[in-house]
Amino acid sequence: MSIRYEANLKTVEFVTRKHFLKKCVTGLGAMALGSLIGGCDSSGAIQTLAGMSASPFTPKPPHFLAKAKSVIFLHMAGAPSQLELFDYKPELHKLHGQDCPPSLLDGKRFAFIEGVPKMLGPQATFKKHGESGAIVSNLLPHFSQIVDDVTFLKAVQTEEFNHAPGQLLMQTGHSRPGFPSFGSWVTYGLGSENQNLPGFVVLLSGANQPDAGRSVFGSGFLPSVYQGVQCRSEGDPVLYLSNPEGVSRNMRRMAIDAINNINEQQFREIGDPEIMSRISQYEMAYRMQISAPEIMDIKKEPESIHQMYGTTPGEASFANNCLLARRLVERGVRFVQLFHWGWDAHGVDKSEALNYGFLERCREVDKPMSALVLDLKQRGLLDETIIVWGGEFGRTPMLENRGGTDNPFVGRDHHNEAFTMWVAGGGFKQGFSYGETDEIGYHAVSGKVHIHDLQATLLHQLGMDHEKLTYHFQGRDFRLTDVHGHIVKDILA
Amino acid sequence: MVRFSPLTGTAGLLFFILSAFLAFSVWYGCETQNPETVDFNTEVRPILNAQCLACHGGVRQAGGFSLLFPEEALEQTESGKSALVPGHPDASEMMTRILHHDPEMRMPLESDPLSDKEAEIIRRWIEQGAQWDVHWAYIAPQPVDLPAVRDKNWPKNGIDAFILNRLENEKLTPSKKADCGTLIRRVGLDLIGLPPSPDDVRSFCADPSDEAYEYHVNKLLESPHFGERWAAMWLDLARYADSKGYEKDPHRSIWRYRDWVIHAFNRDLPFDRFTIEQLAGDLLDEPDDEQLIATAFHRNTMTNTEGGTDDEEFRIAAVVDRVNTTWEVWQGTTMACVQCHSHPYDPFRHEDYFRFFAFLNNTEDADRDDEAPLFSEYTNEQLKQLETLSARIDSLHQIKETSVFQTISHSTHEDVSVAVDSLITRTEQQKRDIRPVTTPIIRELAESEQRTTRFFEGGNWLAQTFEVQPGVPASLNPFPADAPNNRLGVAQWLMNPNNPLTSRVIVNRFWDQVFGRGIVETIEDFGTQGSPPSHPELLDWLALRFMNEHEWSVKSLLKEIVMSATYRQSSSVTHNHLYRDPDNILLARAPRFRLSAEQVRDKTLFVSGLLSPKLFGPSVMPPQPEGIWRNPYSNMAWITSEGEDRYRRGIYTYLRRTAPYPSMLTFDGTSREVCVSRRVRTNTPLQALVLLNDPVYVEAAIALAGRMYEQGGKELDVQLKEGFFMALARDPNHDELTELRNFYSHILDEFNRSPGDAAVFMETEETPDLHLASLALTASVILNLDSFVMKE
Secondary structure, eight states: OHHHHHHHHHHHHHHHHHHHHSOOTTSOTTSOHHHHHHHSSBHHHHHHHHHHSSOTTSOOOOSSOOSOSEEEEEEEETOOOGGGTTOOOHHHHHHTTSBOOGGGTTTOOOSSBOSOOBBOOOSSOEEEETTTTEEEETTOTTGGGGGGGEEEEEEEEOSOOSHHHHHHHHHHSSSSSSSOOHHHHHHHHHOOSOTTSOSEEEEEESSSOOTTGGGGGSOTTSOGGGSOEEOOSSSOSSTTOSOOTTOOHHHHHHHHHHHHHHHHHHHHHHOOHHHHHHHHHHHHHHHHHHHHHHHHOOTTSOHHHHHHHTOOTTOOOHHHHHHHHHHHHHTTOSEEEEEEEOOOOOSSSGGGOTTTHHHHHHHHHHHHHHHHHHHHHHTTOGGGEEEEEEOSSEEEEEEOOBTTSOOSSOOEEEEOSOEEEEEEETTBOSSEEEOEEOTTSOSEEESOEEHHHHHHHHHHHTTOOTTTOOEEETTEEEOTTTTOOOOOGGGBO | OOOBOOOTTOOHHHHHHHHHHSOOOHHHHHHHSOTTSOOIIIIIHHHIIIIITTTBSSSOBGGGOOSSSHHHHTSBOTTSOBSOOTTOGGGOHHHHHHHOSSTTTSSSTTSOOOOHHHHHHHHHHHHTTOOBOOOGGGSOOOOOOOOOOSOSSSOSSHHHHHHHHHHHHTTOOOOOBOOHHHHHHHHHHHHHSSOOOHHHHHHHHHOOOHHHHHHHHHHHHHSTTHHHHHHHHHHHHTTOOSBOOTTTOOBOOOHHHHHHHHHHHHTTOOHHHHHHHHHHGGGSSSOOHHHHHHGGGGGOSOOOOOTTOOHHHHHHHHHHHHHHHHHHHHHOOOGGGGGTSSOSSSSOOHHHHHHHHHHHSOBSOOSOTTOOSEEEEOOHHHHHHHHHHHHHHHHHHHHHHSHHHHHSOHHHHHHHHHHHHHHHHHHHHHHHHOOOEEEEOOOBOOGGGOOOOEEEGGGOTTSEEEEOOOOOOTTSOOOOTTSOSSHHHHHHHHTSTTOSSHHHHHHHHHHHHHHSSOSSSOTTOOSTTSOOOSSHHHHHHHHHHHHTTSTTOHHHHHHHHHHSTTTTBOOOOOHHHHHHOTTOSSOSSOOOEEOOHHHHHHHHHHHHTOOOOOOOSSOBOOOOOTTOOOOTTOOOOOOOOOGGGGGOOGGGBOOOTTSOOHHHHHTTOOOOSSOOSOOOOOOOHHHHHHHHHOHHHHHHHHHHHHHHHHHSOSOHHHHHHHHHHHHHSSOOOHHHHHHHHHHHHHHHHHHHHOHHHHHHHTTOSSOOOHHHHHHHHHHHHHHTSHHHHEEO
């Protein structure tokens, strides 16, 4: 092994030397090596680093002291209605069934509403909960019990009101494809604590993948090593993870040894440091083959935990994914991205209508997401883990009237001017609510939080300055927050 | 040295035109000037770009001061002071603020002050007249003589003179020539994307002369697989995919465009024609079918079919994409920056964006779900089927009229007549069922329906203001006087010999493909933020040759590159290489880098004997894991192809943008949602998992074992050597062979202990051939070697 060790050292030495010598034009020269590598070099150098050092996920120091180490992002694809869950508007009750006043429609663009729609009162009942007195609907009985652990953002804003662009903006900071996702940025900036698992894991539930496809967890122009790796409850937990049938673990070990031994001879002969990197990737692959199935197997969790989350081993359910998310961050995975599809409650289709499918979605997420918060808390992990919950936009206070006529079921149209998200753990306030909407939940009145603000704030809690987490591409330093984003200081503990 | 007095009010156009006539290039000036003279491009501009332009550039003009265009920099600022007084640093507010002792006043704000050296450069620059030089890339390439070299024997062509001259100046020597097997494998992978057959290797190694090499190169250039390899590069730029993108991401039939690209490379369509036909084939005089198909280049933009989307919003998104892509592909210019504001660093004004946009804003397509306008045609196969069916109908009619038929009894006659009629009806239905292949194409709107293009405030399509007229940026070559004022004119403007960028950008793309790194490393950005060329004279020499000597022939250009001594070096890396030039910028050795996603697949299938040589046709679906396609509101399914279509080259694999073929993604393939110039190469454990476990690769290993068995005779060592040779174009050395032999016997032991495993592995219900099963796992080891996935 000594020649491998030596060669690796040499490799790192070269990479390091090169980075220190390279003139750093973005003025981050004084930063720690990790950020220096992350922040101000051309992609060529990044590529060298990714290719040469033992792992591109080697933990890197943050820009400043971090409040949180990892993120679990619960993205409710399809955009749940804030008006049935968190943003209680008694006034909307009174207006129920009346024609929408023209002042609310003038100059507005809608995805489906045409002509004059009717106003739609809240389709749920609301009550105060916890010491904080947070108002939550009867559709989330479990979540109502943990309101004192979360911060509500009631006036979140986005520019997009179509699903694919909206999800892209939420997850990549841009509404067109081609940009790195949140998890890619975070693992690019911070690496990951566990080298035997991908640093950025994606878990899907609901009938479909997110509307914007894999770009919402793609690496955009960052090296593809930072793309989200989907872990699955059915089939291989990670694509191509299992040995071919009939090939035992022992045989695989022998194969990796043979490959690496020949590669090592080749390295002695032709001296390309890339070969050493290949050797370590094969070792990592072997370790991943052992650790990934272990972590994806929730059968061994105690019955009390299954009760708590409502999990059934073997399903691709949101509940199982919540439990997996806990297991992953527990083992040092940096970013866990969940998507739960099916929230697009227009009222056109029963499966998604507010009075049918939406209720099912609420049941599917209520218990597990609450259990996730409680479970992390009881393990002392909530402080260092950020949980974020929300859709790509919100819903209108108006009843959707596709094509100007009534829909068969009850639903609301897409709305981008105000919706609710919540965050928990990771140094955010507890039992707090930030931002307000007007009396019908249509416009944000105070405490507006744009998607870019949310992203900047989440990065801040991870110890990263969103303006300095950059990647030089096409002549400029790109960021998750594009040229926007303000940290929402009021919600930090 | 090209210098311009920054006269207030002088239009940028004037001095850029002047520059074209002053036949000196920037880097030449550096060598002859007084050492005291500050060089704008190499000394001043980097400081301005890094420290000043973010606030005083194209995006923001804080305090009414911008350093992007000289005429603006010399105007009075909002405070009434002059930021720059040429010749008088002490009277220049810029200098005062740079040196200010109060951090609240000092520039750049909220960051470290300029170093003494940087401040001194700025001071001397102002003292010497504060002159701007044009960035090298915006001055058309000028003829250069081949540089002198000491070692007269090494160079084989002009490329080598430039490379060797630089090496000699750096006191480095070129590497020895690559061995015959490595070289022939390298050139095969580079030119057609496939390795040589063992016979090719043996015959070349029997006579590795220059003539034999050239003969082999010519053969590769004539191969029908040449086009497949180079189309793989081009399709990333064209963002070619088999689906429309976004939520449902439905099927798009546009493979005829992919085939057009392959065919264009194969017939060596000159690059100027290649460009003009793709950008404006529809505007040519009486365009033929192929020229219309070529315009699908810009129909590869995404179409948003999600419910509740505004077609105009996404039509505009498509035009924006076309503008950005055109500039990236042909001009290496990051025009995307200019959608929202003037370019932060380069001489492109916000309005330039929409003037160019106006050229592309008048096509018929409008984000409609049906993707109109479409070009419809029958394939040759379909035409044959139609002919057969027509003939059958004719003969059925004839049967009805034959004498035999007329003579039979009346009732029988009626029965048969009904039967024949129904046959005719059925056959006619069969004819109608043969649907023509459609391809979305670009078509210009009629004069009366042309759209007015307006300026988008802040790049926002909902904030359109004043009307703009089509035009190209003043900072580049003028629009040719004889060119039509439309897309065709744009294409002609790009391919005009006065365009300073096109030929450089394109030769640099081909260089990047072969050497793994462009002469300008940032192949997508030739602007002031891009990397400077490592060999500027070579770049210009190649750019001019590509236009003049090669007359835009890609094959001719590539032949020149692969015939060079530079190309034919060994890729072994010495300590001195790693110490002096770890990134191999100077090319004292041949590059060594990982093959592309397509090449890894193609090479594995080729070596195992599975690869189908079939060219062209609709995209195919080789095996992929279950559950990859889970799009909302879509019932499209991955139906694994059968027969040889399972084993086609990677370029024919169906690409659905929201869920691309997973093993390709793992090897840095792209989703083709946007134009990608450079795939950043990575090395990850997931790649190891694909090569070890993906059923496609396992099947290939088993097939390779079969070939080793067939061709290696009875002796194990011969079989192992044969497999190694097929995969790596060389014999294994003693240690390698020992390693493989030992591995084989350990595996054989394992399988002997549990033959059931071997049966499962080989997917057989009969008694498994344990030798073959062990050989297959050994073949898998060979297919996983670093040397196998690298171009060496």
